[in-house]
Structure formats: C-alpha cells, structure tokens
Amino acid sequence: MSDPAFLTPFLEKAANLLGPRGLTTDAGLMEAWLTDWRGRYTGSAIAMAAPASTEEVAALMKLAAAYRVPIVPQGGNSGMAGGATPDATGTALLLSMRRMDRIRSLDPDAGQVVCEAGVILQHLHDAAETARMRFPLTLGGKGSATIGGLVSTNAGGTQVLRHGTMRAQVLGLEAVLATGEVLDTLTPLKKDNRGFDLKQLLIGSEGTLGIVTAATLRLLPAATGRVTAWAGLPSITAARSLLRHVERDMGEALEGFEVVPAHCLDSVLAHLPAARAPLGGRHEWNALVECVSASADSTALYERLEASLAGALDEALLEDAVIAANERQAEDFWLLRDSISAAERALGPAMQHDISVPVERMPEFILAASPLIEEAFPGTRAVAFGHLGDGNVHFHVLAPPGAVPGTWEEAEGKAVSARVYDLVTQWGGSISAEHGIGQMKVAELARLHDPVALALMTSIKQALDPHGLLNPGKLVIPDPAAACT
Numbered sequence: 216m217s218d219p220a221f222l223t224p225f226l227e228k229a230a231n232l233l234g235p236r237g238l239t240t241d242a243g244l245m246e247a248w249l250t251d252w253r254g255r256y257t258g259s260a261i262a263m264a265a266p267a268s269t270e271e272v273a274a275l276m277k278l279a280a281a282y283r284v285p286i287v288p289q290g291g292n293s294g295m296a297g298g299a300t301p302d303a304t305g306t307a308l309l310l311s312m313r314r315m316d317r318i319r320s321l322d323p324d325a326g327q328v329v330c331e332a333g334v335i336l337q338h339l340h341d342a343a344e345t346a347r348m349r350f351p352l353t354l355g356g357k358g359s360a361t362i363g364g365l366v367s368t369n370a371g372g373t374q375v376l377r378h379g380t381m382r383a384q385v386l387g388l389e390a391v392l393a394t395g396e397v398l399d400t401l402t403p404l405k406k407d408n409r410g411f412d413l414k415q416l417l418i419g420s421e422g423t424l425g426i427v428t429a430a431t432l433r434l435l436p437a438a439t440g441r442v443t444a445w446a447g448l449p450s451i452t453a454a455r456s457l458l459r460h461v462e463r464d465m466g467e468a469l470e471g472f473e474v475v476p477a478h479c480l481d482s483v484l485a486h487l488p489a490a491r492a493p494l495g496g497r498h499e500w501n502a503l504v505e506c507v508s509a510s511a512d513s514t515a516l517y518e519r520l521e522a523s524l525a526g527a528l529d530e531a532l533l534e535d536a537v538i539a540a541n542e543r544q545a546e547d548f549w550l551l552r553d554s555i556s557a558a559e560r561a562l563g564p565a566m567q568h569d570i571s572v573p574v575e576r577m578p579e580f581i582l583a584a585s586p587l588i589e590e591a592f593p594g595t596r597a598v599a600f601g602h603l604g605d606g607n608v609h610f611h612v613l614a615p616p617g618a619v620p621g622t623w624e625e626a627e628g629k630a631v632s633a634r635v636y637d638l639v640t641q642w643g644g645s646i647s648a649e650h651g652i653g654q655m656k657v658a659e660l661a662r663l664h665d666p667v668a669l670a671l672m673t674s675i676k677q678a679l680d681p682h683g684l685l686n687p688g689k690l691v692i693p694d695p696a697a698a699c700t
Contacts, residue, residue: 222261222282222284222306224282225261225278225279225282225284226238226240226261226262228278229262229264229275229278229308232271232274232275232278233264233265233266233267233271233275236265236267236314237264237265237266237267237271237314238262238263238264238265239262239263239265240261240262240263244263245260245262245263245309247292248263248289248292248309248311249300249301249309250300251292251294251297251299251300252292252293252294252295252356253295253297253560253567255297255624255655256297256300256654256655257300257303258287258300258301258302258303258307259301259302259303259304259305260287260301260305260307260308260309261284261305261306261307261308262308262309263308263309263310263311264308264309264310264311265311265312265313265314266310266312266314266315267314267315268315269315269389269391269397269428269429272310272315272391272426272428273391273395273396273397274395275310275395276391276392276393276394276395276426277394277395278395279308279684280393280394280395280682280684283682283684284306284307284308284684285301285306285307285308285683285684285685285686285687286307286308286310286426286684286685286686287299287300287301287307287308287309287310287422287686287687288310288312288363288367288422288426288427288685288686289309289310289311289312289364290312290313290332290333290360290361290362290363290364290365290367291313291335291356291359291360291361291364292359293356293359293360293364294364294368294650294651294653295567295569295650295651295653295655296569296647296650296651296652296653296654296655296656297653297654297655297689298367298368298421298422298651298652298653298654298655298686298689298690299364299422299653300654302654302687302688307687310426312331312332312333312361312363312426312427312428313333313361314333315331315332315333315363315428315429316331316333316334316335316338317330317331317334318330318331318334318338318339318342319331319429321342321343321346321348321434323346323347323348323434326348326433326434326435326436327386327403327431327432327433327434328342328343328348328350328431328432328434329387329401329429329430329431329432330362330429330430330432331362331363331428331429332361332362332363332364332366332426332427332428332429332430333361333362333363334361334362335357335358335359335360335361336350336352336353336354336356336357336358336360336361336362336365337357337358339362339432340353340357343434343437344437346434347436347437348434348435348436348437349434349435349436349437349438350384350432350434350435351374351377351378351384351433351435352365352370352372352374352375352378352380352381352384353372353373353374354370354371354372354373355553355554355556362427362430362432363426363427363428363430365381366381366385366388366417366418366427366430367417367418367419367420367421367422367427367651368381368419368421368649368650368651369381369382369418369419369649369651370649371602371605371607371648371649372649373471373473373505373549373552373602374470374471375602375604375605375607375649376469376470376471376472376602376604376605377467377469377470377471378435378470380649381418382415382418382419384432384433385414385418385430385431385432386403386431386432386433387400387401387402387403387414387430387431388400388401388413388414388417388418388427388429388430388431389401389427389428389429389430390417390425390426390427390428391425391426391428392424392425392679393424393425393679393680393681393682393684393685397428398413398417398425400413400414401429401430401431402431403431416675419651420690421651421652421653421686421689421690422685422686422689423676423680423685423686423689423690423691424675424676424679424680424685425679425685426685435509436509437509438507438508438509439508439509439510439511439512439513440506440507440508440511440512440513440514440515440516441505441506441507441508441513441516441542441545442505442506442507442513442516442517442520442538442539442545443503443504443505443506443538443539443544443545443548443549444503444504444505444520444524444536444537444538444539445493445494445501445502445503445504445536445537445539445548446501446502446504446524446527446533446535446536447494447496447498447500447501447533447534447535447536448498448499448500448501448502448532448533448534449498449499449500449531449533449534450499450500450578451474451476451500451577451578451581451582451599452578452579452582453500453531453532453533454474454500454502454578454603455574455575455577455578455603456530456532457502457504457527457532457533458472458502458603458604460523460526460527460530460532461504461520461523461524461527464519464520464522464523464526465506465519465520465523468506468507468508468511468516468519469504469505469506469604470505470506470507471503471504471505471604472502472503472504472505472602472603472604473502473503473552473600473601473602473603473604474500474501474502474503474599474600474601474603474608475500475501475502475503475551475552475555475600476499476500476501476598476599476600477497477498477499477500477501478596478598479555479558479559479598479600480492480501480551482555482558482559482561482562483551483554483555483558484551485558486554486557486558486561487550487551487554487558490547490550490551490554491547493537493547493548493551494535494536494537495535496534496535498534498535502533502603503548503549503551503552504520504524505545506519506520517538520538521538524536524538552600555600555609556609559598559611559613562613563613563614563616563618563620564613564614564618564619564620564621564623564624564628565611565612565613565614566611566612566614566624566628566631566632566635567609567610567611568609568610568611568612568632568635568636568639568646569607569609569610569647569648569649569650570607570608570609570610570635570636570639570644570645570646570647570648571605571606571607571608571639571644571645571648572606572639572642572643572644572645573606573643573644574603574604574605574606576642576643577603577606577608580638580639580642580644581599581608581610583638584597584610584635584638584639585597585598585599587634587638588612588631588634588635588638591634592612592615592627592630592631592634593615594614594615594616595612595613595614595615595631596612596613597610597611597612597613598610598611598612598613599611606644606648607648607649610635612628612631612632612635614627614628632659633659636656636659636663637663640663646659646660646663647660651690652689652690653689653690654688654689657688657689657690657691657692660690660691661692669691672690672691673691673692676691
C-alpha cells in the first residue's frame with residue numbers, strides 16, 4: 216500500500232508529467248467527483264489526474280506502480296454501484312478519463328468507430344447519426360456516461376433485447392495494465408485464434424484489471440423506420456405473453472420491451488408536472504414497445520405493429536394501447552420510462568437492485584418476491600420495472616413512510632438487500648444484471664457467487680494486479696497479504 220511519506224514526490228512527478236490541466240489537488244475542484252451519482256458513497260483522494268492521451272495514462276500508471284499509489288478510474292461518474300468512487304483513506308489517485316474524448320476514426324463502410332474512453336455516449340450517437348449510422352446501445356444516462364465506463368461495466372440499456380450488452384458492441388480494445396504496459400487489440404478481426412480473447416476479460420472488469428483508454432465499436436446503418444407504442448396490461452404475466460406475441464409478429468424489428476408498473480408511472484407523473492399519461496385509464500402494468508428497421512419505413516413498421524397489437528387485444532393480452540404519432544411523442548414515452556429512477560428517489564429512501572433471472576421466470580419471480588419482501592419488512596413497498604425482454608428488472612424496495620435517509624439504508628436497508636439477493640440466487644439469477652458490482656455489492660458477491668468462479672476471478676486479479684493498485688475494493692478483493700508484498 217502507498218506510504219504517505221512518498222506522496223509528495225509522487226505528486227510532483229505526476230504534475231510534471233501531466234501539466235497544470237492534468238493534475239489537481241484542489242479540494243473544491245475534486246469535490247463533485249468524490250461522491251457517486253446516487254449519493255451513497257463519498258471518498259477522498261490525494262489528487263485528481265486527467266491525462267490527455269494513452270501515453271500519459273501509461274506513464275502515470277508506471278509512476279503509480281513505483282510508488283504503490285492506488286488508482287481509481289472514473290468516466291462520467293454516473294455508475295450505480297459506487298464503482299468509480301475512492302475509499303475514505305485518501306491514499307488513492309482519482310483518474311478522470313474525461314479529457315480523452317476524441318473519436319479517432321469513424322468508418323461507415325466498415326461499420327466501425329474508434330472512440331477514446333472519455334467520449335460521452337450522446338456524442339457518439341450524434342457522430343454516428345451525422346455519418347448516417349447508429350450505435351446500438353442507449354440508456355437514460357447517455358448525456359454523461361462515457362465509453363470507458365460503459366465498457367468497464369459491460370453496460371446494458373434498453374436495446375439489449377436485440378443487440379446485446381456493451382460486450383457485444385466491442386470489436387477491439389486498448390487498455391493500460393497495472394504495470395503501465397499498453398494492451399492494444401483495437402484492430403478488429405473476424406477470425407483470430409491466438410489464444411485468449413483478452414479484450415473480453417477486461418470488459419466488465421470495472422477497472423480492476425486495466426484502464427480502458429479506447430475501444431473499437433460496431434455501428435449499424437441508420438434506422439429508416441421507428442415506431443414506439445405504449446400498452447396498458449392487466450398483469451406482469453400478460454406482459455410476458457405480449458412480449459412473445461410481438462416477437463413472433465415483428466421478428467428482429469423488435470428492439471425494446473420495457474415494463475412499467477402503475478406505481479412507477481404514478482411517481483413519474485407526480486415528479487414531472489408537464490408529463491401526461493399515454494393512456495386514458497390506469498393499468499396495473501404498462502409496456503413500452505419499440506420497433507426499428509433499417510430496411511422498412513415508419514409507415515410499413517407502424518402498420519405491422521398496429522396489426523400485432525390489435526391481435527394482442529383480441530387475445531386479451533393487453534387492455535389498451537397507443538402508437539406514438541410522431542418522434543416527439545415517442546420521446547415523451549421514453550421520458551416516462553427513463554425518469555423512473557429519479558422519480559422513485561424523490562419519494563424517499565429506497566434500496567435499488569439491478570437483478571436478472573431467466574426471462575420466462577421473471578413474472579413469477581416478481582409475483583413471489585414482492586410480497587415476501589413487504590411481509591418481512593413491514594411498511595416497505597417493492598416495485599419492479601425495466602427490461603423484461605432480456606430478463607433484467609430494477610427491483611426497488613421503498614422505505615416505510617418517515618424513514619430517515621442514510622440511516623434506513625445502512626440499517627434495515629442492508630437486510631432488505633441481503634434478502635432480495637438471497638431470493639434472486641435461489642431463482643438462478645444474478646445480483647447484478649447491468650450496473651456492475653462496484654463497492655456496493657462486493658460483499659454480497661463474495662457471499663453468494665460460485666466459489667469456483669470467485670477463486671478464478673481472484674487469481675486473475677492477483678496475476679494482473681499483484682499489488683492491488685487498480686480500483687481497490689471493487690468487484691473482487693485479492694488476498695490482502697498479496698496486495699502488500
């Protein structure tokens with residue numbers, strides 16, 4: 216671990232390396248970046264570095280290795296599991312990747328783009344659109360989330376149903392290892408059997424094995440047709456039936472299928488005074504359905520989806536539905552979905568769980584788990600919403616009325632989460648579907664994950680980062696004795 220006596224010469228050398236724009240010890244400038252987006256974790260750092268190139272990251276990592284200074288990489292600081300927040304010891308260097316924000320190349324013919332880690336997702340979407348292409352991953356935090364963070368957490372979002380997680384979008388990767396060496400696999404090859412696929416090892420490793428500095432990502436042709444619908448449903452099981460019905464009718468055009476319970480929609484409408492409910496009546500469950508095509512126009516897609524929803528109505532799979540009349544209305548539908556987390560947070564303390572179980576079992580899990588949690592913890596309210604199409608929902612447990620923020624989460628809230636994760640594990644699911652482990656779930660991962668898998672992860676961590684310098688305390692914690700040798 217780093218010795219405070221060595222911090223001054225380390226900082227002097229880091230300042231010489233990075234220049235005045237690349238390093239700060241100003242507490243005021245660092246303050247906003249030392250607390251996570253949810254406000255659950257606040258740490259401390261000896262300084263905040265902001266390198267402008269892969270070469271600077273590599274040189275800084277070599278310097279950190281020489282002085283045994285821990286490094287905490289950070290992108291847009293929009294993570295949900297405290298994975299980009301340093302601990303409270305003040306011995307770590309916060310490594311901001313936001314200055315590395317160049318799109319190095321974009322090739323529409325090849326369907327590829329090379330982005331540095333600090334490129335904001337919305338900026339990538341805009342650049343792709345200018346080239347008549349699109350990047351097939353989006354999420355509510357697209358205005359702040361960075362490519363490096365998305366790669367490091369294997370982010371999901373609302374298009375996983377058709378296109379997969381970030382792992383499926385990465386064709387090549389550039390990363391700086393704990394030694395300061397640069398792993399360059401940016402050149403994409405359709406076939407390459409030279410041993411392990413090292414980029415896949417780094418994707419989802421949350422900065423614990425290497426610092427992602429750039430990625431080659433796949434692009435798709437711009438959509439010529441997009442149609443979005445909102446459906447009111449009698450139950451969550453009807454939502455699953457509707458999903459399968461629309462999948463059969465729309466095939467690969469079906470790109471998003473989100474479920475929103477009445478409680479969540481009510482919360483959003485109260486949180487956004489200008490928002491309107493898409494349907495006239497109140498429904499226990501709602502589904503947001505989006506179909507996209509690069510080969511059909513919106514009129515043809517509209518007619519196909521309209522026929523599919525009419526058939527679903529005849530089969531009593533839904534109670535009412537409306538198809539967005541234009542892009543503005545479609546965006547209004549998505550705003551309702553994307554505002555759920557903020558609206559629920561405004562209600563008071565809650566424990567948020569990003570979980571997955573097999574798609575076919577998700578409705579039964581929600582129906583079984585919700586009353587069990589509410590019975591075990593009187594006064595709480597369990598709500599589930601999100602990506603039913605890929606078996607991932609955000610299972611939030613709202614605190615009882617009058618609960619004190621901060622106090623409730625640290626006391627009863629932790630017991631709530633442990634019980635939720637026990638149930639998820641019993642149902643053969645994952646305690647982290649798309650938000651990562653970070654520091655929030657590291658103890659629960661150690662408690663519930665397969666011991667063989669944990670042992671392999673620990674061995675890989677110790678092999679690539681024997682001194683435990685890369686994002687310590689996140690995802691997997693190596694043997695403390697090994698980290699201090």
